[in-house]
Amino acid sequence: xxxxxxxxxxxxxxQPTWCPGCGDFGTMNGMMKALANTGNDPDNTFIVAGIGCxxxxxxxxxxxxxxxxxxxxxxxxxxxKLANPELEVMVAGGDGDxxxxxxxxxxxxxxxxxxMSYIVMDNRIYGLTKGQASPTSRDDFETSTTPEGPQQPPxxxxxxxxxxxxxxxxxxxxxxxxxxxxxxxxxxxxxGFGFVNVFSPCVTFNDVDTYDYFRDSLVDLAEEGHDxxxxxxxxxxxxxxxxxxxxxxxxxxxxxxxxxxxxxxxxMSQVDDGAPEGAMDLVREFY
Amino acid sequence: xxxxFNWAIGGEAGDGxxxxxxxxxxALSRAGRHVFTSKDFASxxxxxxxxxxxxxxxxxxxxxxxxxxxLIALTPRTIxxxxxxxxxxxxxxxxxxxxxxxxxxxxxxxxGLDVPLKRLAEEAGGAIMRNVVALGAACxxxxxxxxxxxxxxxxxxxxxxxALVDNNKEAARNGKEYVAEEYDVDxxxxxETTDNDYVLLNGDEAIGMGALAAGCxxxxxxxxxxxxxxxxxxxxxxxxxxxHVVQAEDELSAINIALGAxxxxxxxxxxTSGPGxxxxxxxxxxxxxxxxxxxxxxxxxxxxxxxxxxxxxxxDLNMLLYGSHGEIPRFVLGPTTISECFWKTVEAFNLAEKYxxxxxxxxxxxxxxxxxxxxxxxxxxxxxEVERGKVVDEESIEAWQNEKGQFEPHALTDDGVxxxxxxxxxxxxxxxxxxxxxxxxxxxxxxxxxxxxxDKRTRKxxxxxxxxxxxxxxxxxxxxxxxxxxxxxxxxxxxxxIGMLETEGIDLRFLSVxxxxxxxxxxxxxxxxxxxxxxxxxATGQFADIVEHDTLSRxxxxxxxxxxxxxxxxxxxxxxxxxxxxxx
Numbered sequence: 006x007x008x009x010x011x012x013x014x015x016x017x018x019x020q021p022t023w024c025p026g027c028g029d030f031g032t033m034n035g036m037m038k039a040l041a042n043t044g045n046d047p048d049n050t051f052i053v054a055g056i057g058c059x060x061x062x063x064x065x066x067x068x069x070x071x072x073x074x075x076x077x078x079x080x081x082x083x084x085x086k087l088a089n090p091e092l093e094v095m096v097a098g099g100d101g102d103x104x105x106x107x108x109x110x111x112x113x114x115x116x117x118x119x120x121m122s123y124i125v126m127d128n129r130i131y132g133l134t135k136g137q138a139s140p141t142s143r144d145d146f147e148t149s150t151t152p153e154g155p156q157q158p159p160x161x162x163x164x165x166x167x168x169x170x171x172x173x174x175x176x177x178x179x180x181x182x183x184x185x186x187x188x189x190x191x192x193x194x195x196x197g198f199g200f201v202n203v204f205s206p207c208v209t210f211n212d213v214d215t216y217d218y219f220r221d222s223l224v225d226l227a228e229e230g231h232d233x234x235x236x237x238x239x240x241x242x243x244x245x246x247x248x249x250x251x252x253x254x255x256x257x258x259x260x261x262x263x264x265x266x267x268x269x270x271x272x273m274s275q276v277d278d279g280a281p282e283g284a285m286d287l288v289r290e291f292y
Numbered sequence: 293x294x295x296x297f298n299w300a301i302g303g304e305a306g307d308g309x310x311x312x313x314x315x316x317x318x319a320l321s322r323a324g325r326h327v328f329t330s331k332d333f334a335s336x337x338x339x340x341x342x343x344x345x346x347x348x349x350x351x352x353x354x355x356x357x358x359x360x361x362x363l364i365a366l367t368p369r370t371i372x373x374x375x376x377x378x379x380x381x382x383x384x385x386x387x388x389x390x391x392x393x394x395x396x397x398x399x400x401x402x403x404g405l406d407v408p409l410k411r412l413a414e415e416a417g418g419a420i421m422r423n424v425v426a427l428g429a430a431c432x433x434x435x436x437x438x439x440x441x442x443x444x445x446x447x448x449x450x451x452x453x454x455a456l457v458d459n460n461k462e463a464a465r466n467g468k469e470y471v472a473e474e475y476d477v478d479x480x481x482x483x484e485t486t487d488n489d490y491v492l493l494n495g496d497e498a499i500g501m502g503a504l505a506a507g508c509x510x511x512x513x514x515x516x517x518x519x520x521x522x523x524x525x526x527x528x529x530x531x532x533x534x535x536h537v538v539q540a541e542d543e544l545s546a547i548n549i550a551l552g553a554x555x556x557x558x559x560x561x562x563x564t565s566g567p568g569x570x571x572x573x574x575x576x577x578x579x580x581x582x583x584x585x586x587x588x589x590x591x592x593x594x595x596x597x598x599x600x601x602x603x604x605x606x607x608d609l610n611m612l613l614y615g616s617h618g619e620i621p622r623f624v625l626g627p628t629t630i631s632e633c634f635w636k637t638v639e640a641f642n643l644a645e646k647y648x649x650x651x652x653x654x655x656x657x658x659x660x661x662x663x664x665x666x667x668x669x670x671x672x673x674x675x676x677e678v679e680r681g682k683v684v685d686e687e688s689i690e691a692w693q694n695e696k697g698q699f700e701p702h703a704l705t706d707d708g709v710x711x712x713x714x715x716x717x718x719x720x721x722x723x724x725x726x727x728x729x730x731x732x733x734x735x736x737x738x739x740x741x742x743x744x745x746x747d748k749r750t751r752k753x754x755x756x757x758x759x760x761x762x763x764x765x766x767x768x769x770x771x772x773x774x775x776x777x778x779x780x781x782x783x784x785x786x787x788x789x790i791g792m793l794e795t796e797g798i799d800l801r802f803l804s805v806x807x808x809x810x811x812x813x814x815x816x817x818x819x820x821x822x823x824x825x826x827x828x829x830x831a832t833g834q835f836a837d838i839v840e841h842d843t844l845s846r847x848x849x850x851x852x853x854x855x856x857x858x859x860x861x862x863x864x865x866x867x868x869x870x871x872x873x874x875x876x
Contacts, residue, residue: 017723018696019734047721053552063723064735069715071555072725072735074578077548080512080540084552084560085715087536088510092556092715113541269536274557274714276507276680280673281533287501288671291491292322 012041015050017067023058024132028205028216031179032126033062035203036095039189040068045093052095053082055102058133059126059205062097076107079114079123086121088273090264093193094121101131104140104160111162115169115198120262122192125162126179126205129214136210146213162202163243163254172197172260174239175253178219179205184227184251191253197260204249219249226252234258295349297434297483298359301426302343302373303366305334311448312364312423313344314663316430317492319444320348321665323437324486328353328784329663330857332373333602341369350486352665354629354784355860361481362433364426368396378402381479385429387422403477405429407470416463424460428467436483438468491668495633495659495781496521496563498671499589500529502637503561505676508587509535510560512549514542514568517601518660519591522563543568547575547588554579554586555724557683557714559641563589566608567598573616576650580620580749582724583702583710585644585651585681587637592656592780594855603855604657606780609834612652613809621749623647623756624809626654628765628783630664631671632806638676643760646681647709647752654808656829658781658857684711686718693719700731704744708751757810764803764812772799774871775821777814777847779805779835781857782827788860793867800867805835811842818843825850825870829857 015037023029040050047068054063056075063070069092073081082096103111103125114123130148131137138151141162145154166174173195177185185203192199204219231252232238239255264270299316303309310331317327328347334340345360347353360377363370364385371384378384380401386393388406398404407429409422416425424445431438445460471477493501500522503511511530513523527537535558540546546562554560564572569590579586592608594600612624623643627636633655640651684692692700692711701722703710710731713720723733728745730736765783768776768790778786783804790800803817818824818839824847826836831853839847850866852858 017734048718049716050721051556051715063725068721069555070721070723071552071582072723072727073548073551074574074726077544077575080545080548081552081555083538084510084512084549084554085556086552087538087549088553088556088558088560089715109541110545113545267536271534272557272716273509273535273553273559274716276509276559276678278678280505280676280678281507283532284505284673284676285668287504287529288491288668288673291493291497292489292668 010041010046012037015040015047015066015068017065019064021065022061024209026208027058028128028179028207029059029062029126031182031185032124032203032205033065035177035179035182035185035189036097036124037066038186039193040093040095042186042190043093043193049091050093050095051085052097053078053085055098055107057099057102057131059097059099060102076102076105077110078102079107079110082121083114083117083119086119087264087269090120090270091272095193096121096123098125100125100127100129100139100141104162104165108140112165112169115166115171115200117263118172118197118260120197120264122189122199122201124189124192125202127162127202128205128207128211129159130207130211132207132210143213161243166200167240167243167255171200171255172257173199173253174243174255175201176251177201177203178223178251179203180216181251184225188253195256195260197262222249223251224248226250226254295351296347296353296357297349297361297481298345298347298357299362299430299434300343300345300360300374301364301366301423302341302370305340305342307342307366308423309342309344312427313346315444315448316427317346317663318447319441320346320483321490321492322443323440324488324490325350325483326352326490327492327663327665328355330356331661341367341373343370343373348483350484355788357861358859362430364430368392371396375399383433383477383479385426403479405433405471405475405477407467409467412466412470413463416466417459421460421463424463425467428464429471431464432468432471433477433479434481434483437485438464440485489668490665492663492665493630494521494661494663495627495630495655496591496661497525498630498633499563499637499653499655500525501671502634503587503641504529504533505634505673506559506638506641507678508559508561508641509533510550510553510558511535511562512538512540512546512553513562513564514540514546516565516568518593518657519563519565519589521660522589522591543571544575547572551575551579551584551586554584555715559645561587561589563591565591565593566595566611569608569611569615577616577618577620578726579650580622581726583648583749584724585648587640587644587651587653589653589655591660592654600855604829604857605853605855606656606829607834608654609808609830612654619746621649621753622809623649623651623753624654625651626779626806626808627659628780628804628806630659630662631666633659634671636806642677642679643756646679647756648681648712649752654780656780682709682711684713684717684720689713689717689720694732698732701733702729702745702748703731704748707755708748709755753810762807762810762812764805764814767802767804769799770801772801773822774798774800775817775824776800776802776827776867777805777824777839778827779808780829782829785858785860785863786827789864789867792861792864796868798868798871813842814839815843818845818847823871824848825867827858827863829853
């Protein structure tokens with residue numbers, strides 16, 4: 006790893022096709038800053054991206070990356086990290102990718118607690134398919150596929166994470182550049198699964214959960230004296246539907262990542278030229 | 293007396309049928325006899341008919357036959373289920389003190405041995421050993437030295453302490469002695485032993501062992517019958533070689549975790565059955581488009597939908613060849629024997645990495661759950677080759693960078709194969725994606741590049757078709773008028789059927805096809821034959837369709853889709869009957 010990595014080294018030569026003003030610009034900048042600040046470089050970093058506007062992020066960043074199928078980014082990141090623990094693995098996706106089609110994987114990735122970070126660009130809408138309700142849309146949010154609103158409560162991703170045994174839960178706001186980058190950095194530095202739900206507004210299709218809405222309603226936990234290691238306090242904040250919080254809500258002091266528990270510490274890409282030593286013992290076992 | 297001996301134990305699921313059968317198979321194998329086993333089992337934990345059958349001989353055995361010499365019947369239904377296979381002089385061992393067996397009727401001409409299995413087991417230390425008492429009784433009637441059973445009991449129970457081993461040995465002796473004292477039967481069976489060393493394993497285990505031999509260090513899977521044994525084999529062993537197994541939350545996750553590990557450079561695999569292949573189909577396309585080497589094992593079972601989960605079928609062929617949207621370069625290998633499950637898995641890893649392409653290994657339930665004996669040299673690890681293809685390192689990567697110094701993971705090459713840089717390789721950072729992409733891995737909808745990338749991926753399969761071996765396995769008389777073609781586990785019964793038909797004066801040429809895509813060109817063989825019969829375990833003749841398509845000919849079909857594998861004499865009779873029909 007070179008020590009003089011700048012965050013712009015993580016930029017690819019591709020121009021984002023996100024709408025002007027999209028929250029994903031800020032989300033991505035914060036991710037790049039956090040990666041650079043934690044001593045990573047593009048050659049030791051693996052970004053996994055899902056499908057949707059957010060899924061394009063892998064294209065706009067420079068690193069090893071896989072842009073996978075819809076909703077399965079977390080399993081891919083899991084495989085990458087376990088097979089080579091030396092890599093910095095960051096999974097990025099949106100609220101549809103993570104909390105709808107990929108919700109099952111979210112629960113189990115949280116449980117597994119693999120040492121990687123998961124950054125969700127939550128705009129509470131399906132943008133790339135031009136404005137349908139997402140799992141985090143409000144229950145009265147009218148869209149082309151939900152003319153009277155979804156009429157079901159939005160998923161609370163932080164609560165879902167907490168119920169699944171998360172060891173790190175945070176929320177940030179893409180336009181609060183410094184705080185967002187700090188929070189993502191903490192997710193990277195966390196020993197285990199670092200989950201950040203990022204309010205990343207859609208300026209084209211969501212006229213409810215806007216920049217103004219988040220600016221007006223956001224409460225920073227750092228300014229509230231919140232103790233992130235206090236489980237009950239975290240639970241209270243997470244279940245408080247009256248406010249939108251920014252900051253690290255919960256961090257377990259007892260987190261032991263999946264790989265560490267199982268002694269996975271080597272790069273599995275190296276293979277012998279023939280059958281590994283001791284392979285004939287496998288045959289003898291069947292005697 | 294025939295050269296082979298056929299034995300079975302049957303009862304309800306939960307009766308310990310499987311482990312008892314395995315102990316006897318192990319005993320026979322350790323005594324230097326060849327063994328071929330077959331399981332009838334139900335998809336439930338308790339209840340329902342289940343049986344474990346063993347065919348054994350001094351010479352190799354490749355199939356079950358429809359003859360049963362000794363049957364241990366724990367339930368009346370066991371006798372009913374096997375009625376057609378029992379013959380005059382067959383021995384039925386049962387416990388008349390068991391309420392359900394008290395009034396059991398032994399068919400005419402057969403020898404019923406009423407042995408108080410439970411009581412004799414209790415005398416040795418516990419009723420749970422009643423099946424071992426039955427094994428002792430089986431030793432007595434089959435003329436098999438009980439010392440060989442001891443060796444298998446030691447292997448099975450050693451980890452649970454010497455006392456339990458001794459109790460089991462005593463239970464077996466109680467059974468043997470009871471029969472010797474109470475019954476004056478000499479059926480003339482004499483199961484001779486040899487000094488040969490054999491190993492006994494099933495197809496799932498062979499696949500798992502093949503993966504380890506090939507340097508597979510990563511497995512992600514979700515339990516499903518009949519593929520779970522692959523995962524259970526690897527756990528506890530893969531760690532010795534620096535690898536790891538992940539139990540995923542579903543098959544969607546399993547293939548994506550395995551894909552992630554493969555992107556990181558590990559030799560990676562998942563195994564499942566048809567329903568899992570359905571779920572994995574979308575990601576299979578991503579694996580191919582991102583040019584990731586991945587081995588996906590399909591241990592086929594009876595479908596569609598949940599079908600008959602514990603029954604044999606070869607119904608997934610079309611899905612493996614054509615499944616997932618769009619057009620996907622792929623290899624499909626189909627092991628035809630248990631030992632080939634090992635070798636085809638090794639081959640699958642090499643093909644996957646050399647061509648950066650997903651490889652299906654299509655096994656079937658009959659291979660997966662059947663235990664068979666082999667000499668250890670069958671799995672000579674010195675013969676295992678590992679070929680990783682065009683992997684670049686920090687120095688060689690320079691040759692694959694564009695003028696801006698960017699690495700080209702999807703470079704357009706003559707053979708279609710591009711360089712591969714494992715993450716962590718300096719100057720190798722790149723994107724891979726399921727989107728159509730350019731040489732750098734950046735998405736593109738440029739018409740020219742689209743065509744070039746499709747052609748390049750297709751070209752990999754064409755290169756492999758030229759450079760690799762895709763030959764069928766040949767048996768029988770190469771000049772015979774009748775050609776039989778099959779794939780998968782049918783090879784075993786077919787090779788035995790050839791011998792049976794030969795004694796009837798019918799000569800056959802038999803081609804067993806282990807490569808389903810690419811596959812051998814069978815045109816000459818089909819044209820040279822007067823009659824061509826394709827044998828497979830499905831209803832519609834999926835492989836027969838392919839043979840007709842490839843060779844522009846019509847073929848006869850023998851299809852079995854009742855959930856039960858072919859046995860050798862059944863197959864011989866089917867072929868004989870077919871040959872007596874006037875060709876259409």
